[in-house]
Amino acid sequence: MFRATETQARKTTGTIKFPEFEGGFRKTSQAAMDDALNELSAHKDEWVSLEIEERIQILDEMMEAMKEVSEEWVAVSLEMKNEERGSFGEGEEWASIWPIFRLLRIMRQSLEDIRVSGRPRIPGPIRERSDGQVVAQVFPQTQLERLLYLGTKGEVWMQPEVTRQAMIEEQALPYRDPPSAGKVALVLGAGNIPYLPLGQSLYKLLVPLQVVILKLNPVNAYIGPIMEKVLRPLIDRGYMRMVYGGVSEGSYLADHPLVDEIHLTGSDKTFDAIVFGVGKERHERKARRDPRLTKRIEAELGNVSPVIVVPGPWSESDLKYQATQLATWLIFNSGYYCLTPRVLIQHKGWIHRQNLIAKLGDVFSSVETRRAWYPGSAGIHESFMAEHPEALRFGQVEEGHLPWTLIADVDSTREDEIAFTTEGFCSLMAETALEADSVAEYLERAVAFANDRLWGTLSATILVHPKSLRDPEIAAALERAIADLRYGTVYVNDFTGFGICWVVTPWGGYPNDDIYDVQSGIGVICNALMFERTQKAVIRAPFKKFPNPFQVTKKRMPAFTRRLAYFDAEPEVGKLLGVFWSALTA
Numbered sequence: 367m368f369r370a371t372e373t374q375a376r377k378t379t380g381t382i383k384f385p386e387f388e389g390g391f392r393k394t395s396q397a398a399m400d401d402a403l404n405e406l407s408a409h410k411d412e413w414v415s416l417e418i419e420e421r422i423q424i425l426d427e428m429m430e431a432m433k434e435v436s437e438e439w440v441a442v443s444l445e446m447k448n449e450e451r452g453s454f455g456e457g458e459e460w461a462s463i464w465p466i467f468r469l470l471r472i473m474r475q476s477l478e479d480i481r482v483s484g485r486p487r488i489p490g491p492i493r494e495r496s497d498g499q500v501v502a503q504v505f506p507q508t509q510l511e512r513l514l515y516l517g518t519k520g521e522v523w524m525q526p527e528v529t530r531q532a533m534i535e536e537q538a539l540p541y542r543d544p545p546s547a548g549k550v551a552l553v554l555g556a557g558n559i560p561y562l563p564l565g566q567s568l569y570k571l572l573v574p575l576q577v578v579i580l581k582l583n584p585v586n587a588y589i590g591p592i593m594e595k596v597l598r599p600l601i602d603r604g605y606m607r608m609v610y611g612g613v614s615e616g617s618y619l620a621d622h623p624l625v626d627e628i629h630l631t632g633s634d635k636t637f638d639a640i641v642f643g644v645g646k647e648r649h650e651r652k653a654r655r656d657p658r659l660t661k662r663i664e665a666e667l668g669n670v671s672p673v674i675v676v677p678g679p680w681s682e683s684d685l686k687y688q689a690t691q692l693a694t695w696l697i698f699n700s701g702y703y704c705l706t707p708r709v710l711i712q713h714k715g716w717i718h719r720q721n722l723i724a725k726l727g728d729v730f731s732s733v734e735t736r737r738a739w740y741p742g743s744a745g746i747h748e749s750f751m752a753e754h755p756e757a758l759r760f761g762q763v764e765e766g767h768l769p770w771t772l773i774a775d776v777d778s779t780r781e782d783e784i785a786f787t788t789e790g791f792c793s794l795m796a797e798t799a800l801e802a803d804s805v806a807e808y809l810e811r812a813v814a815f816a817n818d819r820l821w822g823t824l825s826a827t828i829l830v831h832p833k834s835l836r837d838p839e840i841a842a843a844l845e846r847a848i849a850d851l852r853y854g855t856v857y858v859n860d861f862t863g864f865g866i867c868w869v870v871t872p873w874g875g876y877p878n879d880d881i882y883d884v885q886s887g888i889g890v891i892c893n894a895l896m897f898e899r900t901q902k903a904v905i906r907a908p909f910k911k912f913p914n915p916f917q918v919t920k921k922r923m924p925a926f927t928r929r930l931a932y933f934d935a936e937p938e939v940g941k942l943l944g945v946f947w948s949a950l951t952a
Contacts, residue, residue: 391584394609396618399579402607403550403624406577409604410548413577418481418541421572425474427599432470433935435592436463443560446588447700448737455736457923458698460931461916462561465867466596467935469565472507472869472894473572476538485537486895490519492530495849500524500533504870504895505905510937514945517908518860520871525899538896540575549626551576552619556631557585558702558740562891564593565869566629567606569891576627579607581616585741616640620659629889630665637665637884652882663881664889666874668704668789669822669853671862674812676844677716677805678831685718687910688829689725692795694918695861696770697733701793702740704886705825705855705862708790709776711815713808714799723774723797730760730770733918736793738768743792747771750794753784757794768793775799778815786819805834806843813847823876824886825855825862832909848904852876854886860907861916869894871903915952922952 394402440459449455476486490503505520506512524533551570555563563586567578580597582590587610600606609615620628620640630637641659642651651658673692680688695707712719738744747768751757754776759769773796776785785796800815802808816826828847835841848856854875855865866873872893875886877900890900915926926948933941 391612392587392590392610393615394581394611399609399615399619399622402579402609403619403622405604406550406579406607407624410550410577412548413571413605414540414544414548414575418477422474422477422481424599424603425470425477428596429467429470429474429935431596431598432463432466433932435595436931439463439560439589439592442588442592447739452924454697454733454918454920454923457920457927460924460927461698461867462559464927464931464934465869466561466564467931468867469568469869469892469894471934471937473568475507476894476896477572480538480541484542485534488895490521492533494530497526499526499901500528500530501904502533502897505868507870508937510939510942514933514942515907517911518905520865520868520903520905522870522872522895522897523901523904524897525877525901528899532899533897536898538573539898540573545575549574549576550624551578551627551629552622552625553578553580554616554620554628554630554632554636555580555582555586557583559699560586560589560593562631564596565866566631566891567597569893570627570629571600571605573893573896577605579609579619579625581609581611581619584610584612620661626661628661628663629891630663630667632665632667634667634884637663637667637881637887641881655882657881664874665884665887666704666824666889666891667822667884667887668791669824669875669886670708670786670789670820671705671822671825671827672709672711672812672816672820673707673827673829674711674809674816674847675713675716675722676809676828676830676834676840677713677718678834680718680722680831684831684910685722685725689722690729690917690919691861693726693729693733693770694916695863696793696795697918698861698863700736700739700768702743702791703863704789705866706795707827708795709785709820710795710797711812712797712799713805714801719799723772726772727758727760729918730772733761733770735761735763735767735769737766738792740791744768746790747792747794749788750784750790754796771795772797778819787821789821805837805840809840809843809847813850817850817852822886823853823878824874825857825865826851826853827860827862828856828858830858830909851902853902854890855903855905858904858906859909860905865903865905866892868892868905871905872897872900873903877901913949913952915949920952922948926952 443459479486489507492502502522553566567580570576641657642648754773757773761769763769771794776796776798778798800811869892872890874890929945929948933945
């Protein structure tokens with residue numbers, strides 16, 4: 367999810383100070399990085415053969431540490447982003463703590479399952495689609511989750527060649543057939559949300575069983591000392607190290623002979639710089655298909671995320687609800703997510719098209735703008751405005767802030783359209799429309815447009831009214847659309863960001879091993895049930911949920927997301943009642 371190059375990243379920690387910060391951000395010396403890698407290399411084989419009980423003990427210690435630091439974590443994040451206590455921003459920060467608790471708990475449960483039966487338990491049915499593709503339902507995991515997330519179901523779709531037997535046999539395979547030697551993985555962490563570097567590191571540790579050296583991005587180095595407290599059980603045992611720095615430190619680590627594999631969350635430009643070099647070298651190496659780095663590298667690199675709106679009998683209430691949803695998804699983290707909706711696709715002839723745009727504007731107008739804290743985002747916004755001076759801008763813009771921005775009625779036939787080819791990593795989204803003679807034809811065209819015209823393959827959303835699905839033709843067209851979308855996560859009727867929060871649904875681009883056109887990346891994270899050869903996650907939710915506290919119009923979202931985080935750390939009926947109460951009163 368890192369979008370600006372690390373050379374653009376400068377000190378953005380507000381009034382937070384660390385003595386190690388020099389020249390704009392905290393750096394680790396090459397000697398210290400060498401020491402860290404030598405320590406990891408000495409323990410990599412030990413990690414492969416470590417008993418399950420010891421791994422579970424480590425996760426238990428991390429969970430307790432996370433409980434102890436969560437309040438501090440939120441406090442320093444609010445200070446860094448210049449957000450106030452009690453604001454929607456605080457609710458966002460607790461929402462980013464929530465999946466950390468969830469990841470620790472579900473990974474622990476997967477290890478318990480492996481200890482007992484050799485593989486994590488699949489909580490739902492396994493089925494085969496009409497073409498033979500294997501699908502496993504993985505969410506909800508428990509009865510409490512069924513109550514809390516009523517009507518939401520998540521599936522993992524396997525790659526077409528994977529049989530039901532192969533899916534099960536390959537699940538958590540390194541635990542039954544351990545690698546002959548350990549490996550050291552370098553994680554180059556994202557700058558926009560600290561959950562990701564921690565989650566990526568745990569994935570590399572617990573699924574392929576690799577020890578990890580984590581280099582935090584300069585943008586999120588402020589959270590490093592707190593994150594180290596959570597990772598201390600791994601650090602003290604010699605299975606993990608954290609280092610800091612920018613481009614030079616990342617390059618040194620990537621090229622280091624003791625680093626076996628790399629996981630990057632960043633931009634495709636950063637990926638290309640690591641694999642092929644920069645400037646003329648990069649273009650020449652790509653042209654002759656001669657990478658300078660031949661180590662295995664996995665990456666999550668962003669997306670021009672589409673939202674396909676299926677025309678239907680939406681009421682005024684429906685339009686207001688979905689406009690609030692769409693605006694909230696952009697406003698989350700000030701638009702600094704790779705999964706933020708970037709292109710709203712509508713049917714040109716739908717009678718509610720302009721009404722939905724107007725209601726989106728109403729929501730944006732009611733929300734205060736925020737400081738543009740992510741490096742380079744002001745320049746990105748400026749480049750989009752140069753192409754689209756007609757863009758609708760909302761909110762009172764203070765110095766250092768960006769407006770909520772909607773570029774409506776973008777020409778869908780324009781080949782070089784910036785909104786389709788470039789991820790607008792800021793508080794910005796576009797809208798375009800497609801002509802079609804029927805809803806089924808529109809869905810087919812919308813899928814083709816998303817697949818072929820929008821950059822990236824990470825995540826896509828479809829919004830469809832339940833009354834529309836009473837028409838067998840539309841219902842069948844929806845199923846074809848879900849199957850045909852070449853995205854790693856397809857979410858029906860909700861925010862694709864939940865896909866990464868569930869942690870049992872794999873998160874990453876559509877399967878791709880082409881380093882020469884990497885787009886949204888290679889490989890997955892999350893995937894707590896440890897599947898191999900996944901194709902996509904498909905998650906379906908109700909068109910409208912009541913209550914729905916995940917909306918920018920809710921004034922007490924912090925209380926809800928804080929309760930939700932602590933519930934997922936230790937799910938209990940009493941805590942569930944507290945979550946329900948917070949949702950009702952948000």
